[in-house]
Amino acid sequence: MIDAFLIAHPFVVVAVWAALYTSDYYLTLWGARLYKETVSTYIDFDGSYELEQVFKKDIDALRWISPEWVYQLGLSSSVLMFCWLLTVRILEVPELFLVVVGAYVLLEAVVHTRHVSNVVLFRTLKTRGAVEGRIKYARWVTDRVSKAQVLAFALVFIVCFAISAKIIFLGGALGCLLNTLRLARQARRRRMTATSITPTPHS
Template sequence: MEYLVEQAWWAPAAIWAALYSSDYILTHLGRRLYGALQGRYIQIESYELNPFWQKTIEAGRWWSTRFAVALTLSTGAVAWAGFLTSGGWETPGQGSRVRMVMSAAVGAGLLLEAVVHMRHVRNVVLFRSLAVANDVEGVLRYPRWLSYQQSSVELGTFAGLFFLIAVIDRSAFCLGGGFATLWTALRHREYGRAALLRPPRSRITMGD
C-alpha cells in the first residue's frame, strides 16, 4: 500500500470512498435479507452495531444527509493523509515521521473496512442460504450484548493478526489497522457490558 500511495496519493481516498459506500449499501442489503426471514432461524436485537447508524439502518433509509456528510469528510481526511504519505511535499530531511503516521492512519481506515466487509459478505451469504433452506431447524436469538461480545472477539482476533504482520513486515499501514480494529473491539466490549446491565427489551427485532 505504501508503494501505491507513492505512485498515486489519491488512490487511498478513492479506495476509501468505494469501501465506505459499499459498507453502507451492504449493511442495508444484509438488513433487508435478514428482515425477509421474518424471524425464522435467527433473531437479532440490533442488526447495526454502530450507534451512529442504528436509527438510519433500522429505518431502512438508503439515502441520508448523515451518510453524505460522513462520506465527504472521511474521504477528504483520507485524501489528505494520502497526500502527506506520498512524500511529494517533503523537503530534504523532513517528513519521514509524518509519512509513517499518515500511512498508519490510512491503514486504520482501510483495514477496518476490510474486516467489516468480510462480515457483510458472510451475513449476505448466510441470510440468502437460510431463505431457501428447508433442513434448518430452531431459532437462534441474539440479544444486543451477545452481538457486541462476538464482534469484540472477532475484531480483537484481526487486531492481533494485523499487529503480527506489522512486526514481521515493519508496516505502519498494518500497525494502523491493528490499532483501529483493537480500538473498535474495546468499544464493542464496553457496549456489550452496558447492554448487559440494561433491562432486556420486550422483543427482539424479527424483521420487516
C-alpha cells in the same frame, strides 16, 4: 513500492476508502433486507440489524440514500486528506499517514468480511430445511462476538507487521484494537442495562 505510492497519491487512498465505505453501507442494507424478509423468523438480534447508532434509522428503513452516510463519508474523507497534509507536508513523517490509512482501510476490510459472512448465512437460511426453531440474542452478545472477530484480525495484522514490517499493517492492528475497545465498552454497557431492567423472579 505500495507505501510510496499511497503517500504520493492521497486522492487514490480517499477513492479506495470511499469505495469501501460505500460498499459497507450497501452490504449492510442487503443484510438488513435479508434479515427483515426471512431471517428474523429464526433469529432475533434484540433490535436493529445495524450496530452503529448513527445509521440505525436509515438501515431499519432500508433507505438507499442516507444523508447521514453522505455526511460521514465526506467527514472521514476530509479527515484522511487532513492527516496526509499534516503528516506528509507539515510534519514530514509519512509513516504516520500509513498508520492512518491502515486504521481506516484494513478495519473496513474486516467489516466487509463480517458483511459477506452474514449475507451468505442469511441467503443459506432461505433454503428449505436449513434451519429449525428460533433464537434470540441479547444485544450485548452481538457486540461481544463482533469484538472477538475484530480482535482476531488485529492479531493477524500484528503478525503481518512483524513479518513484513509494513507500517500499514500496524495501522490496521491499531484500528482494530481501538474498535475492539469500543465494542467491549458498548457490550458491557448494554449488558448492565439489560441486567438492570430484568425483573427479579420471586421465590
